[in-house]
Amino acid sequence: MRVVILRLPDLQVLDATGAQAIGELIQELETHGTTVLLKGPRSDHLKLLTEVGAIDRLAHHNHLFDDLDAAIAHAHEHASRSETGV
Numbered sequence: 001m002r003v004v005i006l007r008l009p010d011l012q013v014l015d016a017t018g019a020q021a022i023g024e025l026i027q028e029l030e031t032h033g034t035t036v037l038l039k040g041p042r043s044d045h046l047k048l049l050t051e052v053g054a055i056d057r058l059a060h061h062n063h064l065f066d067d068l069d070a071a072i073a074h075a076h077e078h079a080s081r082s083e084t085g086v
Contacts, residue, residue, distance in 0.1 A: 002034040003075040007068065009040035016052055019045070023054030030059055035078050037063045039071045 006022070014022075026036045036058060041049060046064075049055050058064065065071040 003037060003078045004029055004034055005037045005039055005068075005071050005075060007039045008045065009042065011041070011045060014041075014045045014048055016048065019048045019052045019054055022049060023052055023057050026054060026057040030057065035059055035063070035075075037065060037071045037075060039065045039068050 006025075026038075029036050038049075038055075038058065041064075046055070055064065063074075065074070
């Protein structure tokens with residue numbers, strides 16, 4: 001299993017078109033078997049990502065993280081499950 005962490009805390013500007021593009025990227029990766037984890041979108045960006053449906057395209061609601069270490073640990077959990085076939 002592949003896992004991608006999109007790190008968004010330093011993103012300065014996000015409009016609806018950009019948020020929709022992030023949603024499309026999430027959907028494309030998830031469709032092709034890559035789990036997407038989002039790390040740290042700013043609160044205004046999170047609101048916009050939610051409004052355009054990008055957050056709903058994540059495979060699971062717990063794939064949104066404030067902490068990079070937690071996102072990395074979760075990614076390792078996914079990878080280890082894949083290796084053991086669980």
